[in-house]
Amino acid sequence: EVQLQESGPGLVKPSQSLSLTCSVTGYSITSNYWAWIRKFPGNKMEWMGYINYSTSTSYNPSLKGRISITRDTSKNQFFLQLNSVTTEDTATYYCARSITPDYWGQGVMVTVSS
Amino acid sequence: DVVLTQTPPTLSTTIGQSVSISCRSSQSLLDGDGDTYLNWLLQRPGQSPQLLIYSVSNLESGIPNRFSGSGSETDFTLRISGLEAEDLGLYYCMQATHAPLTFGGGTRLELK
Numbered sequence: 001e002v003q004l005q006e007s008g009p010g011l012v013k014p015s016q017s018l019s020l021t022c023s024v025t026g027y028s029i030t031s032n033y034w035a036w037i038r039k040f041p042g043n044k045m046e047w048m049g050y051i052n053y054s055t056s057t058s059y060n061p062s063l064k065g066r067i068s069i070t071r072d073t074s075k076n077q078f079f080l081q082l083n084s085v086t087t088e089d090t091a092t093y094y095c096a097r098s099i100t101p102d103y104w105g106q107g108v109m110v111t112v113s114s
Numbered sequence: 115d116v117v118l119t120q121t122p123p124t125l126s127t128t129i130g131q132s133v134s135i136s137c138r139s140s141q142s143l144l145d146g147d148g149d150t151y152l153n154w155l156l157q158r159p160g161q162s163p164q165l166l167i168y169s170v171s172n173l174e175s176g177i178p179n180r181f182s183g184s185g186s187e188t189d190f191t192l193r194i195s196g197l198e199a200e201d202l203g204l205y206y207c208m209q210a211t212h213a214p215l216t217f218g219g220g221t222r223l224e225l226k
Contacts, residue, residue, distance in 0.1 A: 045206060045217035057128075060214040062115075094162060099210045100153055102174065104162040 002026040004095050005050075006107035012089075012112050018082040022095030029053075031078055033099050036069060038082045039107075045105060051078055051098070063070040085112045116141050117208050120218035126226040132195045135221045139188040146212070151210035154183055154192045158203040167192065172176035197223075 008020035010108050013091070035050040049059035051069045063082070071078040082089060090112045097103040117140040127133050143150045154167040165174045167183040170190060180195045183211055202225065207218040 043204060043218070043220045045208070045209075047215040047217070058213060062214070089216070098149070099215070100164045100165065100168045101155070102168075104164070106162055 002097060002103045004097065004103055006093060006095050006105040006108040008108055008110070009098075010109055012085055012109060012110060013114050014112055015084055016088055018080070018085050018089065018110060018112075019096075020080040020093055020108060022078050022080075023078045024078070024097075027097070027103075028073075029078055030072055031071055032097055034069075034071070034078045034100060035096045035099070036046075037094045037096055037101065040091045040096070070101075075096070087112050116209055116216050117144070117214045118209060118218035120205075120207060120221050122221060123219065124222045124224065126224055127197055128226050129197055129199060131197050131221065132193065133197060134194075135192045135200055135205055135207075135223075137185075137190040137192070137218050139190070141212065142187045143190075143209050144187055150186065152183075152185070152190050153210065154181075155204070155206045155209050156201070156203050161203075163206065164217060170181070172212055194223075206225060 003025045005023045012018045032054050033050045033052045036048040039045050048068050051057045058070050066083045068081045092109045094107045094109045095105045119138045121136045130170045143152050150170050152170050155163040166177050166181050181217040182193045184191050205221045
């Protein structure tokens with residue numbers, strides 16, 4: 001069974017970087033697409049970007065170059081880094097498989113606050 | 115970016131009823147390959163979102179057939195026939211035809 005699990009700090013200070021890990025079991029990340037999606041307080045969902053089987057990436061332009069998605073195939077993990085965070089980046093962050101997101105992690109709530 | 119407008123924002127109903135949720139796109143979601151990448155997801159309280167329907171009308175594995183999707187180009191509908199308690203939650207449409215991928219604002223399905 002495919003399972004995804006996010007991990008990372010729940011509190012980040014403004015102007016710092018947010019770093020999250022998605023650990024995948026039951027499926028190799030050398031296949032398919034692997035995405036980060038976030039849900040803001042109040043229900044708005046935003047697709048942040050993905051990394052695919054050949055390590056190509058695509059990012060939401062709204063993130064204005066602050067985002068990077070990378071992977072470690074030896075650990076079957078992929079990562080999100082979001083730089084220069086503000087309080088507006090407070091959200092629940094999900095990792096998911098595929099452009100049609102068929103498997104999701106349980107989500108990690110990240111608060112940006114001093 | 116493609117804007118997806120979901121209506122209604124809240125739907126109050128009773129168990130056993132049939133309901134429909136609309137999703138309208140600011141652009142056609144028909145891709146050059148002939149497919150239309152419009153999906154529906156459900157987020158139950160306290161859970162992660164779950165894929166229900168992909169490419170307008172294809173039922174994801176394990177999803178009961180009381181869920182159905184229809185539509186084309188810019189107008190899409192999710193229908194639930196014979197609502198069950200486990201169907202309550204927040205429904206989203208999302209499109210994957212145009213970058214960046216975008217989501218509708220959500221429809222909350224609740225009991226009257």
